[in-house]
Amino acid sequence: MKVLVPVKRVIDYNVKVRVKADQSGVDLANVKMSMNPFDEIAVEEAVRLKEAGTATEVVAISMGPEQSQETLRTALAMGADRAIHVVHDGELEPLMVAKMLAKIVGEESPDLVVLGKQAIDDDANQTGQLLAGLLGWGQGTFISKLKIEGGAISVTREVDGGLEKIGLKLPAILTVDLRLNEPRYASLPNIMKARKKEIAKKSPADLGVDTTPRLKTLKVAEPPKRQGGKKVGSIAELVDKLHNEAGVI
Amino acid sequence: MAILVYADHNNQELSSATLNAVTAAGQMGGDVTVLVVGEGCDAVAQAAAKVQGVAKVLLAQDASLKDQLAENVAPLIAKLAEGYSHVVAPATTTGKNIMPRAAALLDTQQVSDIIAVESADTFIRPIYAGNALATVQSSDAIKLITVRTTTFAPAEAEGGSASVENVDGTGDAGLSTFEGAALSENERPELTTARVVISGGRGMQSGDNFKMLEEVADILGAAVGASRAAVDAGYVPNDYQVGQTGKVVAPELYIAVGISGAIQHLAGMKDSKVIACINKDEEAPIFQIADFGLVADLFQAVPELKGELEKQGIQAR
Ligand SMILES: Cc1cc2nc3c(=O)[nH]c(=O)nc-3n(C[C@H](O)[C@H](O)[C@H](O)COP(=O)(O)OP(=O)(O)OC[C@H]3O[C@@H](n4cnc5c(N)ncnc54)[C@H](O)[C@@H]3O)c2cc1C
Ligand SMILES: Cc1cc2nc3c(=O)[nH]c(=O)nc-3n(C[C@H](O)[C@H](O)[C@H](O)COP(=O)(O)OP(=O)(O)OC[C@H]3O[C@@H](n4cnc5c(N)ncnc54)[C@H](O)[C@@H]3O)c2cc1C
Numbered sequence: 001m002k003v004l005v006p007v008k009r010v011i012d013y014n015v016k017v018r019v020k021a022d023q024s025g026v027d028l029a030n031v032k033m034s035m036n037p038f039d040e041i042a043v044e045e046a047v048r049l050k051e052a053g054t055a056t057e058v059v060a061i062s063m064g065p066e067q068s069q070e071t072l073r074t075a076l077a078m079g080a081d082r083a084i085h086v087v088h089d090g091e092l093e094p095l096m097v098a099k100m101l102a103k104i105v106g107e108e109s110p111d112l113v114v115l116g117k118q119a120i121d122d123d124a125n126q127t128g129q130l131l132a133g134l135l136g137w138g139q140g141t142f143i144s145k146l147k148i149e150g151g152a153i154s155v156t157r158e159v160d161g162g163l164e165k166i167g168l169k170l171p172a173i174l175t176v177d178l179r180l181n182e183p184r185y186a187s188l189p190n191i192m193k194a195r196k197k198e199i200a201k202k203s204p205a206d207l208g209v210d211t212t213p214r215l216k217t218l219k220v221a222e223p224p225k226r227q228g229g230k231k232v233g234s235i236a237e238l239v240d241k242l243h244n245e246a247g248v249i
Numbered sequence: 250m251a252i253l254v255y256a257d258h259n260n261q262e263l264s265s266a267t268l269n270a271v272t273a274a275g276q277m278g279g280d281v282t283v284l285v286v287g288e289g290c291d292a293v294a295q296a297a298a299k300v301q302g303v304a305k306v307l308l309a310q311d312a313s314l315k316d317q318l319a320e321n322v323a324p325l326i327a328k329l330a331e332g333y334s335h336v337v338a339p340a341t342t343t344g345k346n347i348m349p350r351a352a353a354l355l356d357t358q359q360v361s362d363i364i365a366v367e368s369a370d371t372f373i374r375p376i377y378a379g380n381a382l383a384t385v386q387s388s389d390a391i392k393l394i395t396v397r398t399t400t401f402a403p404a405e406a407e408g409g410s411a412s413v414e415n416v417d418g419t420g421d422a423g424l425s426t427f428e429g430a431a432l433s434e435n436e437r438p439e440l441t442t443a444r445v446v447i448s449g450g451r452g453m454q455s456g457d458n459f460k461m462l463e464e465v466a467d468i469l470g471a472a473v474g475a476s477r478a479a480v481d482a483g484y485v486p487n488d489y490q491v492g493q494t495g496k497v498v499a500p501e502l503y504i505a506v507g508i509s510g511a512i513q514h515l516a517g518m519k520d521s522k523v524i525a526c527i528n529k530d531e532e533a534p535i536f537q538i539a540d541f542g543l544v545a546d547l548f549q550a551v552p553e554l555k556g557e558l559e560k561q562g563i564q565a566r
Contacts, residue, residue: 011377013512013513014512016380016512017377017380017381019380019381026376026377026380026381038494093358094349094358094359095352095353095356095357095358095359098353117494118494120377120378120493120494120513121376121377122376123361123362123375123376123377123378123493124359124361125345125349125361125362126349126352126359126361127349128349129319129345129346129347129348129349129350129352129353130349130350130352130353131353132319132320132350132353133323133349133350133351133352133353133354134353136422136424137424138320138422138424138425139319139320139346139350139425140425141319141345141346142342142345142346144487154428157342158342158487158488159342159343159430159488160341160342160343160441160488160496161259161430161432161433161488162430162431162432162433162486162487162488163430163431163432163486163487164427164429164430164431165427165428165429165430165431166318166425166426166427166428167425167426167427167428168424168425169423169424169425172424177487177494178477178481178494179480179481179487213358214357214358214387214388214389215358215360215385215386215387215388216385216386216388217383217384217385218371218384218385218386219383219384220376220381220382220383220384221381221382221384222381222382223375223379223380223381223382226519226524226538227540228524228536228537228538228539228540228542229536229537229538229539229542230539230540230541230542231531231536231541231542231543231544232541232542232543233543234543235543235545235550235553235554235557236557238525238541238543238554239554239557239558239561239563241541242502242523242525242541243561243563246502246523246540246541248445248501248502248522248523249445249469249502249558249563249566
C-alpha cells in the first residue's frame with residue numbers, strides 16, 4: 001500500500017503572530033517556521049504503517065515556497081521515502097492545494113492519503129475533505145484511531161458529542177486529530193540519511209492547476225485586546241467580585 | 250438571493266448551533282431555507298419550521314442519510330445548492346466534515362468559521378488561532394460558509410411557520426459505513442452554549458480530581474471543559490477540549506483551573522465575557538487575560554470555592 005502525506009510549512013505553534021501595521025497580513029519575516037503539528041502526526045502514522053508492513057512506500061508532498069523543502073526534509077527524516085515539492089510563492093487556497101493533490105494522486109495512485117485535520121495558520125480545516133470530494137473517495141476526518149484490515153479500514157473520529165466509528169473502502173482520505181499518536185523526533189542519523197532522499201520538484205503549471213485565488217483578503221486586523229491582569233486575594237473576594245461586581249453568578 | 254442553511258441535529262433534536270447559523274444567514278440578505286438531512290427526523294424539520302427567519306424547510310430522509318456521512322450528504326447539498334447564492338452550516342464537527350466536500354463538488358472555495366458578515370460576499374474569520382482577523386471577499390458564484398456559532402446570537406426557536414417540503418437524497422455512494430458512536434453523556438449544559446464554563450488543565454492531576462470541578466459546576470449550572478493537556482492525559486474525554494483545535498466557547502463566565510493559558514487554549518475561550526482563573530504560578534499567561542485571577546493551590550481553592558458559593562447561597566441561573 002502506498003501512502004501520500006501532504007505536509008505544510010507553517011508558523012511554529014509557539015510563536016505569537018503579529019499583524020502587519022498596514023493590515024495586509026501577518027508578519028512572517030524572521031519568524032520560526034515548522035511543520036504543521038497535525039502533519040507531523042500524519043507522517044508518524046504513515047511511517048508506523050510502513051514499519052508494521054502495511055504500507056510499502058510513504059511519499060511526502062508540500063506546496064509552498066523554496067523553504068518548504070525544509071519541511072519535506074523533516075518528513076523524510078521521520079521516515080518518508082521520498083518527497084514531491086510543488087514550488088509556489090504566494091497565497092494558495094485549500095481548493096487549489098486539493099486540486100494539485102488530486103493531480104498528484106492521479107500520477108502516484110496511492111491507496112491512502114493522510115492529511116492534518118487543519119493547518120494551524122489558516123485554520124481552514126478543508127483540504128482533506130476537498131480532496132476526497134474531488135476524487136470521489138471516502139473520507140475519515142478528525143481521526144484518533146486507525147485500523148486497517150484487508151481492503152477495508154475502520155477509523156474512530158473525534159466529534160463534538162464524543163467519538164464516532166466509521167468504515168471506509170480503500171482508497172481513502174484520512175485527516176488526523178491530535179490524539180492519534182505522538183510523533184517521533186527524527187534522530188541525527190535519520191536526518192543525515194534524509195539529505196540523500198529524493199525531492200522531486202514541480203510547479204502548479206506542471207500539474208495544470210490554476211492558482212488564481214477565489215478569495216480576496218481585504219485586510220488582516222488585530223483582534224480586540226482584553227484588559228486582563230487583575231488579581232484577587234482570596235476565594236471570598238473572587239466570589240464577591242463575580243457575584244456583585246461582574247454579576248455573572 | 251436565497252440562502253440554504255444545513256441543519257445540525259441528531260435525528261431527534263435540532264441543535265442550537267443551527268439557530269446561530271440561521272442568524273448569520275439572515276445577515277447575508279435573502280430568504281433562508283433550512284435543509285434537514287437524516288432519517289426519522291420529521292420532528293427536527295418541524296422544529297426548524299418554527300424558527301424565526303426561516304422561509305422554508307427542505308427535508309431529505311432515507312437510510313443512507315441517517316448518520317449524515319459526508320460521502321452521501323455532500324452530493325445532495327451540491328445538487329440543491331444550484332438554486333442558492335449561499336450555503337451555510339454551523340462549524341460543528343458535522344459541518345466541518347461535510348461542507349468542504351460539497352465545496353469540492355461545486356468548485357467553490359469555502360470560507361471557514363466566520364465570526365462576522367460584512368456584506369453578502371465579505372466575511373471576517375479568525376486566523377492564526379484567533380491572533381489575527383482576516384476580512385475576506387469571495388468571488389465564487391455560490392458561497393459556501395461555515396459559521397462560528399458563539400459569535401452569532403441564536404435565532405428565536407419559536408414563532409416561525411415555514412413550510413416543509415420533502416426532497417430526495419442522492420443515494421448511497423457506497424464509500425463509507427457508520428459503525429457506531431460512543432457519545433459522552435452527562436446532565437450538564439452543553440459546553441458551547443453554557444452560560445458558565447469551568448475548565449481544568451494538567452494541574453488537576455487526575456480524572457478523579459475533576460469531580461471537584463463538577464461539584465462547582467453543578468452549583469453554578471455550568472459545563473465542564475478542559476485543556477488539551479488534560480484530555481491527552483486521559484482525565485476527561487475528547488469532547489471536553491476547549492481551544493484552537495477543540496471547541497470554541499464564549500460563556501458569560503469562564504473559570505480556568507490549573508490551566509497555564511497557552512495560545513491554543515486561549516483561542517477557544519478568550520471571547521468569554523468574564524474570565525476567572527485559579528493557578529499557583531503567578532507567572533502563568535492565563536493571568537494576563539483573566540479579569541479575576543487568584544494565585545492559589547487549586548486543591549485548596551476549589552473546595553473553598555464550593556464552600557463559599559454554598560455559604561452565599563449562590564445558585565444556577
Ligand atoms: C490572510 C491570508 C494570508 C495568506 N497568506 C499566504 C501566504 O503568504 N503564503 C501562502 O502560501 N499561503 C497563504 N495563505 C493561504 C493559507 O495560508 C493556506 O495555504 C491555505 O488557505 C490552506 O489552508 P489551510 O492550510 O488552513 O488548510 P487546511 O485545510 O486547514 O489544511 C489541512 C491539511 O491540508 C494539507 N495542506 C494544506 N496546505 C498544504 C500545502 N500547502 N502543502 C501540503 N499540504 C497542505 C496539510 O496536510 C494540512 O494539515 C493565506 C491565507 C489567508 C487567509
Ligand atoms: C497543534 C496544537 C493544537 C493544540 N490545540 C489545543 C487546544 O485546542 N486546546 C488546548 O487547551 N491546548 C491545545 N494545545 C496545547 C497547548 O499548546 C498547551 O500545551 C495546553 O493548552 C496546556 O494545557 P494546560 O494549561 O492544562 O497545561 P500546562 O501548560 O502544563 O499548565 C498547567 C498549569 O496548572 C498549574 N498548576 C499545576 N498544579 C496546580 C495546583 N495544584 N494549583 C493551581 N495551579 C496548578 C500550573 O502552574 C500550570 O500553569 C495544542 C497544541 C498544539 C501543538
